[in-house]
Amino acid sequence: MSATTVSRTAAGSAPRPPRTLGTAWVVWRRHRIAAWTALAVLAALCAELVWLRGAMTEYVAAHGLAAPCATEGDCAAHAAAVEEFGLRYGGFLGGNALLLEFLPLFAGMFVAGPVIARELESGTYKVAWTQSVSPLRWFAAKLGLPVAALLVGASVLSAVFLWTWRSVGHLDHGRLVDGTHWYEAFDALGPAPVTNVLFGAALGALAGLLLRRTLPAMAVTAFACVLLYWPLTAVRPYLADPVTTTRMSYLETRPFAGKDSWEYERGAITVSGTRLPDTDCHLAPVPTDCLARHGADGYYLDYHPPAHFQRLELAQAGLVAAAAVVCAAGALWRMRRLCP
Known part of the structure; x- marks a missing residue:
C-alpha cells in the first residue's frame, strides 16, 4: 500500500459503493428518459381514471341509473340515459382496459430489446464483465430495476382502473359497461395485469438472450405474447368449476x-x-x-x-406466474451458457 493510499484512507475517504449498485446506477442512467416518460404517462392515466370515475358516478346520480325503472315512461328514459352513458364514457373505459391488456406486450418488448438484446448486440456487456461484475450480477442488475418499475406501475394502474370500473360495473346488470363486463375486461382487472406483465418481462428476457439482436428479439416477443394469449383465453373458463x-x-x-x-x-x-x-x-x-x-x-x-370472478382471477394468476417462472428459468440457463 502506497503512502498516498494510506493518507487517503486515514483522511476518511468514503468507501467505494458496491459494484452491483454501480451497475444499477448505470441502468438507471441509460433508461432514465424512458423511466421519466413512463412515470408521466402513468400519472396522466391515473388522473384520467380519477376524473372518469367522478364523471360516471355524477352521471349515474343525476339520471337515477343506480335503481331500476318503475314505469314504462321511466324505463324509456332509463334506456336513453344508459345509451348516452355508453356514448360518453364507454370509449374511455374500453380504451383503458385495452391499454392494460396490451401492457404485457409492451413490457416484454422493452425488456427484450433495449434492456437485454441491445447490450448483447453492441457488446457493451463485455465492459461490465471486465469490471469485476459477474455475468449473473450484471443480468440481475439489468433486469431488477426495469422489472420492479414495470410491476409497480402495472399494480398502480390496475388498482386505479379496478376502483374506477367498480363504481359502475355492478349497475343495471353490467349494461352500463357494455363491452367491458368483468369477463370481457378480465385481463384488465384484479391481479391479471400484474402477473401478465411479469410473464411478458420474463419472456422478453429469454427472447433477448436467445436472439441477441434488438429488433428480432422485440418482434419475437410481441409475436409470442399474442400467440400465447389465445390458449390462455381458451382455458380460462375451465379454471374454476362452472x-x-x-x-x-x-x-x-x-x-x-x-x-x-x-x-x-x-x-x-x-x-x-x-x-x-x-x-x-x-x-x-x-x-x-x-x-x-x-x-x-x-x-x-x-x-x-x-x-x-376472484376465483378465476387467482387461478389464472397462478398459471401465468408459473409460466413466468419457466421463462425466467430459461433466461437464467441461457445466461449461464453465455458466461465465459
Whole structure:
C-alpha cells in the first residue's frame, strides 16, 4: 500500500459503493428518459381514471341509473340515459382496459430489446464483465430495476382502473359497461395485469438472450405474447368449476343464469346426460323434432356468475406466474451458457 493510499484512507475517504449498485446506477442512467416518460404517462392515466370515475358516478346520480325503472315512461328514459352513458364514457373505459391488456406486450418488448438484446448486440456487456461484475450480477442488475418499475406501475394502474370500473360495473346488470363486463375486461382487472406483465418481462428476457439482436428479439416477443394469449383465453373458463343449469326450453336457460353472468357453453343434453354442444336445435323450425333426432330432451348451460370472478382471477394468476417462472428459468440457463 502506497503512502498516498494510506493518507487517503486515514483522511476518511468514503468507501467505494458496491459494484452491483454501480451497475444499477448505470441502468438507471441509460433508461432514465424512458423511466421519466413512463412515470408521466402513468400519472396522466391515473388522473384520467380519477376524473372518469367522478364523471360516471355524477352521471349515474343525476339520471337515477343506480335503481331500476318503475314505469314504462321511466324505463324509456332509463334506456336513453344508459345509451348516452355508453356514448360518453364507454370509449374511455374500453380504451383503458385495452391499454392494460396490451401492457404485457409492451413490457416484454422493452425488456427484450433495449434492456437485454441491445447490450448483447453492441457488446457493451463485455465492459461490465471486465469490471469485476459477474455475468449473473450484471443480468440481475439489468433486469431488477426495469422489472420492479414495470410491476409497480402495472399494480398502480390496475388498482386505479379496478376502483374506477367498480363504481359502475355492478349497475343495471353490467349494461352500463357494455363491452367491458368483468369477463370481457378480465385481463384488465384484479391481479391479471400484474402477473401478465411479469410473464411478458420474463419472456422478453429469454427472447433477448436467445436472439441477441434488438429488433428480432422485440418482434419475437410481441409475436409470442399474442400467440400465447389465445390458449390462455381458451382455458380460462375451465379454471374454476362452472354453474350448470338444464331446462326443457332453450330460452329458459339464459334468464336463469342472469344478465351479468359469463355464459360460455350451451347445447342440447340427452336423457343419459350426454352433452351435444353443436346441435343448433334452437334454430330449427321445430326444435322438439331436432332434439328427438339427436336423442336429446332439453338444453344445458354452463356459466360463471360474478361471484366466480376472484376465483378465476387467482387461478389464472397462478398459471401465468408459473409460466413466468419457466421463462425466467430459461433466461437464467441461457445466461449461464453465455458466461465465459
